[in-house]
Amino acid sequence: DAIKVVTLLGSLRKGSFNGMVARTLPGLAPAGMAISALPSIGDIPLYDADIQQEEGFPPAVETLAAQIRDADGVVIVTPEYNYSVPGGLKNAIDWLSRLPEQPLAGKPVLIQTSSMGAIGGARCQYHLRQILVFLDAMVMNKPEFMGGVIQNKVDPQTGEVVDQSTRDHLSGQLTAFGDYIRRVKA
Ligand code: FNR
Numbered sequence: 001d002a003i004k005v006v007t008l009l010g011s012l013r014k015g016s017f018n019g020m021v022a023r024t025l026p027g028l029a030p031a032g033m034a035i036s037a038l039p040s041i042g043d044i045p046l047y048d049a050d051i052q053q054e055e056g057f058p059p060a061v062e063t064l065a066a067q068i069r070d071a072d073g074v075v076i077v078t079p080e081y082n083y084s085v086p087g088g089l090k091n092a093i094d095w096l097s098r099l100p101e102q103p104l105a106g107k108p109v110l111i112q113t114s115s116m117g118a119i120g121g122a123r124c125q126y127h128l129r130q131i132l133v134f135l136d137a138m139v140m141n142k143p144e145f146m147g148g149v150i151q152n153k154v155d156p157q158t159g160e161v162v163d164q165s166t167r168d169h170l171s172g173q174l175t176a177f178g179d180y181i182r183r184v185k186a
Contacts, residue, residue: 003033003181005174006071008064010078010089012042017150018114021170022077024161028171033178035075038067041092052098061095068096068103073181074137075110076128080121085128097135104137108181110173111139114147122146140180143173 007022026035043060045051051058057065068074078089096103111128113121125144132139147153153163161167 003072003178004070005029005033005035005073005075005177005181006038006067007035007075007077008038008068008089008092009040010076010086012040012088015156016079017116017147017154018077018079018112020154020156020159021112021114021147021150021161022075023159024167025075025077025170025174027160028167028174030171030175030178033174035174038074039063041088044088044092044095047091047094047098057095057099061092061099064092065096065099065101065103068107069101071107072185073108073110073177074104075112075177077112077114078121078124078128080113080115080117080124083123083127085124085131089128090131093131093135102135104132104135106184107137108177108184109137109139110177110180112145112147112170112173114150116149116151118148120146120148120150138180138184140177143169143176145169145173 011018029035115121155162
């Protein structure tokens with residue numbers, strides 16, 4: 001069976017560069033890996049324990065959780081906001097963390113950040129790793145992907161990454177992630 005990988009996007013905007021990275025991944029997947037996108041995290045309300053208690057988990061959270069449980073691995077593709085994790089992504093993770101059958105526990109996770117700045121959201125990566133420690137996710141250490149000056153590496157017409165060395169880096173990282181998933185599952 002093919003390894004099933006899903007992408008979780010940390011940006012909500014239509015023209016998101018990180019969205020373009022996420023959209024490029026299915027075409028770069030190694031043989032035996034299928035990559036698809038999770039639904040947008042934009043429909044998830046701000047975490048509120050009263051909502052959880054009075055109405056249960058929002059449908060958008062349940063859907064996200066079910067698709068993550070069903071996947072062999074998750075790629076989090078996100079910008080860096082103010083040297084850290086975008087609030088919307090943190091909010092989605094906060095909801096997921098409260099589920100009884102917490103979907104990221106033991107789940108192989110790959111982090112990809114991209115930004116218009118030179119260091120490609122590096123600072124966000126280490127905050128995200130710290131958050132995922134509590135969720136007990138199996139975050140792959142290396143190789144890392146930090147897409148710096150990403151606006152120069154995409155084609156806004158097709159909405160995909162066109163820079164060849166960036167594509168090579170991404171496909172190499174996906175191959176390593178496939179090996180990592182097999183090791184974690186073994
Ligand atoms: C940013 N941006 C940004 N970039 C960066 O490299 N480090 C940072 O700390 C921040 N902080 C930040 C905060 C906020 C609130 C915004 C809106 C933006 C710029 C950011 O990298 C740029 O807008 C990207 O294009 C956002 O990613 P998407 O939406 O294109 O995927």
